[in-house]
Amino acid sequence: MRSGIVTIAGRPNVGKSSLLNALIGRKVSIVSHKPQTTRHRIQGALHHGEDQIVFVDTPGLHLIARRALNRAMNQAAAGALHDVDLVLFVVEAGRWTDEDQAVLDRLKGKDVPVALIVNKIDRFADRERLLPELQKLAAMRDYAFIVPVSALRRSNLNPLRDEILAHIPEGPPLYPQGQVVAHGDDFTVAEVVREKLIRNLHQELPYSLTVEVELFEREQGLDRISAVIWVERDGQKKIVIGDGGETIKKVGSAARQELERMFGHKVFLKLWCKVRENWSDDIKALRRFGLSGQD
Ligand SMILES: Nc1nc2c(ncn2[C@@H]2O[C@H](COP(=O)(O)OP(=O)(O)OP(=O)(O)O)[C@@H](O)[C@H]2O)c(=O)[nH]1
Numbered sequence: 377m378r379s380g381i382v383t384i385a386g387r388p389n390v391g392k393s394s395l396l397n398a399l400i401g402r403k404v405s406i407v408s409h410k411p412q413t414t415r416h417r418i419q420g421a422l423h424h425g426e427d428q429i430v431f432v433d434t435p436g437l438h439l440i441a442r443r444a445l446n447r448a449m450n451q452a453a454a455g456a457l458h459d460v461d462l463v464l465f466v467v468e469a470g471r472w473t474d475e476d477q478a479v480l481d482r483l484k485g486k487d488v489p490v491a492l493i494v495n496k497i498d499r500f501a502d503r504e505r506l507l508p509e510l511q512k513l514a515a516m517r518d519y520a521f522i523v524p525v526s527a528l529r530r531s532n533l534n535p536l537r538d539e540i541l542a543h544i545p546e547g548p549p550l551y552p553q554g555q556v557v558a559h560g561d562d563f564t565v566a567e568v569v570r571e572k573l574i575r576n577l578h579q580e581l582p583y584s585l586t587v588e589v590e591l592f593e594r595e596q597g598l599d600r601i602s603a604v605i606w607v608e609r610d611g612q613k614k615i616v617i618g619d620g621g622e623t624i625k626k627v628g629s630a631a632r633q634e635l636e637r638m639f640g641h642k643v644f645l646k647l648w649c650k651v652r653e654n655w656s657d658d659i660k661a662l663r664r665f666g667l668s669g670q671d
């Protein structure tokens with residue numbers, strides 16, 4: 377019986393959360409085309425027979441961290457690089473940046489085996505071009521193993537799972553059989569609403585908002601949920617609400633539909649938008665929103 381904790385790390389936008397969801401076969405962590413989507417460490421357990429892998433998805437490590445929120449995100453990610461059984465260093469095929477280099481540097485001298493996962497190989501129609509790419513990446517350090525994958529197309533995931541299983545210790549399971557996540561349904565609600573906001577709002581606004589569940593009542597066959605979207609300025613509130621409430625309605629409806637699918641029952645979701653100036657650089661506010669980066 378094998379059991380281990382495996383961190384998924386890398387710069388923003390390489391597909392860490394997509395990989396977690398694809399490996400587990402269910403949406404555990406939100407995904408968007410914008411970098412810096414994940415803000416917390418998010419655990420998800422993969423049960424394979426008697427074996428179990430507990431994955432830890434992390435915020436993308438980034439170089440420019442001017443706000444307290446960004447520093448907390450980097451701290452949350454860095455805190456998952458030790459005291460685990462294996463780190464999956466995720467990169468994007470054909471795209472190496474200074475931020476990838478910074479992650480590689482951070483992993484130096486750490487007492488944890490590191491595997492290289494080259495994601496988004498679906499973008500390489502010509503497989504011959506992928507090979508020199510992999511060789512270049514492989515030469516950068518000693519890796520426990522290297523696996524090219526596509527989280528989007530779900531390709532090469534079983535070989536990846538088997539490699540991971542071969543590199544984690546024997547031991548009793550960390551999660552009870554059948555349990556997939558450690559976080560509660562209120563966290564899922566806040567994250568799903570935030571995902572729909574990111575997908576429906578342009579430019580920088582998603583970086584200035586956070587979602588807080590104020591009320592969560594589970595009756596028979598129905599959840600009554602009320603959540604606040606916190607923004608930093610009045611102008612942002614106007615955009616989140618949209619003309620005649622159009623945007624916030626669209627976000628609410630998309631979030632409700634996804635939550636109903638996930639929870640398997642009806643959801644009544646009420647969204648509000650409120651201003652709290654400069655929350656993303658305010659340690660007290662971050663703590664209240666569970667974003668302080670502390671354990
Ligand atoms: N073409 C392609 N796109 C992918 C693949 N995996 C993820 N993506 C896309 O890459 C973007 C970022 O995906 P995420 O999973 O949110 O990336 P992340 O590394 O978790 O990003 P942060 O949370 O911001 O650090 C999304 O638009 C995904 O759909 C893949 O295998 N192929």
Ligand SMILES: [Mg+2]
Binds near residue numbers: 393405413414434
């Ligand atoms: Mg992510």
